[in-house]
Amino acid sequence: MALWGGRFESGASSMFKQVNDSLPFDQVMASQDIQGSISWSRALQKAGVLTVDEQAQLESALSELKAKADAGELDFNASSEEDIHSFVEAALIEKLGDIGRKLHTGRSRNDQVATDFRLWVREHIASLRADVLGVIKSLLNAASRHQEAIIPGYTHLQRAQPIHFAHWCLAYVEMLKRDLSRLDDLKVRMNQCPLGSGALAGTTFPVDRHAIAEELGFDSPCLNSLDAVSDRDFVLELLFVASTSMMHLSRLAEDMIFYNSGEAGFLQLGDSVTSGSSLMPQKKNPDALELMRGKCGRVFGSLQALLVTCLLYTS
Structure with missing residues (x-):
C-alpha cells in the first residue's frame, strides 16, 4: 500500500x-x-x-x-x-x-523530499565547483605556456587590436571565477534543514531540529515550515549558475571554433576532440566544441521549465 x-x-x-x-x-x-x-x-x-x-x-x-x-x-x-x-x-x-x-x-514526504533535494544540491555544488576549477586551471596553464603569443582581438567579427593569447584565456578565467562565487553564495543561502517541518505545519513530536540539522551538515533548521517544504529557490539558483556557466563555456567554444577555422588559423585542435567528414577528407571538424554549445539549450530549458512550474505552484 x-x-x-x-x-x-x-x-x-x-x-x-x-x-x-x-x-x-x-x-x-x-x-x-x-x-x-x-x-x-x-x-x-x-x-x-x-x-x-x-x-x-x-x-x-x-x-x-x-x-x-x-x-x-x-x-x-x-x-x-x-x-x-x-x-x-x-x-x-x-x-x-x-x-x-x-x-x-511525525515525518511527511514534504519535509523528506525537501531535505533530500537540499542534500543532493549541496553535493552537486561541490561537484560543479570542482569542474569549474578544473576549467580555470586548464586556462591558466594555457596562458602560462603561451605568454608571448599574439592574436588579433575582435570587435564585430573584425580585427581590432592585437592582444596576448594569455589575455584572452584570462578573460574566461574571470567569468568562471564569478561562477564559483555564485556557487559559494548559493551554498550559504540553501544550507538550512527542512526536516521536522512535517507536511507544512511542523510535527507534534519533540524532535530536536537543531541536532538534526547539525548531523546532516546544515548550518541551521529552516525557520518557517511553510517555506521549508515549498521552497525550490535553491534549485532555481543552481540551474541559473549552471546556465550562466554553460553560456560562458559556449562563448569559449565559439571563440575556439573560429580560431581553429581556416579563415583564422590561430590554434589547431587535437585529433582526440575532432572528427572528420565521410565526403570531404580534408576537413577536421570541431565537434566537441559544437556539442558543448548544443548542450546549452538543455540546461537553459531546465531553468525555464522549473521557473514556469514554480510560477504555477501556490502551496
Missing part, C-alpha cells in the same frame, strides 16, 4: 501510476533519503518514539541500504514502489517488519 493509502479502498490505476510515480527520477536521491532517515531515526529515539534497540536496528539496516545505494547495487527497476521514500521504507519493512513502519512517525 502507498504511504498515503490509508483511507483508500482500492489502489491506483496503472495509467495513473505511470504519470504519478517518481521513482524513475528521484532514485538518484537514494543516498540522501537514507542519510536523512538515519538522522530522523536518531531524533525519534531521543524523543521517546523509538527504543534504543529499535533505533539501532533501523540505523544498521539503513546503513546497509546506503552502502548498496552508493555502490549502485539497488534494483529500482524491479520495484513497484511509488517514490524513493516508499522504496526505502519497503526495504526496511521487509528486513525489520513493524519496526520499519515506525520510521515515518
Whole structure:
C-alpha cells in the first residue's frame, strides 16, 4: 500500500501510476533519503518514539541500504514502489517488519523530499565547483605556456587590436571565477534543514531540529515550515549558475571554433576532440566544441521549465 493509502479502498490505476510515480527520477536521491532517515531515526529515539534497540536496528539496516545505494547495487527497476521514500521504507519493512513502519512517525514526504533535494544540491555544488576549477586551471596553464603569443582581438567579427593569447584565456578565467562565487553564495543561502517541518505545519513530536540539522551538515533548521517544504529557490539558483556557466563555456567554444577555422588559423585542435567528414577528407571538424554549445539549450530549458512550474505552484 502507498504511504498515503490509508483511507483508500482500492489502489491506483496503472495509467495513473505511470504519470504519478517518481521513482524513475528521484532514485538518484537514494543516498540522501537514507542519510536523512538515519538522522530522523536518531531524533525519534531521543524523543521517546523509538527504543534504543529499535533505533539501532533501523540505523544498521539503513546503513546497509546506503552502502548498496552508493555502490549502485539497488534494483529500482524491479520495484513497484511509488517514490524513493516508499522504496526505502519497503526495504526496511521487509528486513525489520513493524519496526520499519515506525520510521515515518511525525515525518511527511514534504519535509523528506525537501531535505533530500537540499542534500543532493549541496553535493552537486561541490561537484560543479570542482569542474569549474578544473576549467580555470586548464586556462591558466594555457596562458602560462603561451605568454608571448599574439592574436588579433575582435570587435564585430573584425580585427581590432592585437592582444596576448594569455589575455584572452584570462578573460574566461574571470567569468568562471564569478561562477564559483555564485556557487559559494548559493551554498550559504540553501544550507538550512527542512526536516521536522512535517507536511507544512511542523510535527507534534519533540524532535530536536537543531541536532538534526547539525548531523546532516546544515548550518541551521529552516525557520518557517511553510517555506521549508515549498521552497525550490535553491534549485532555481543552481540551474541559473549552471546556465550562466554553460553560456560562458559556449562563448569559449565559439571563440575556439573560429580560431581553429581556416579563415583564422590561430590554434589547431587535437585529433582526440575532432572528427572528420565521410565526403570531404580534408576537413577536421570541431565537434566537441559544437556539442558543448548544443548542450546549452538543455540546461537553459531546465531553468525555464522549473521557473514556469514554480510560477504555477501556490502551496
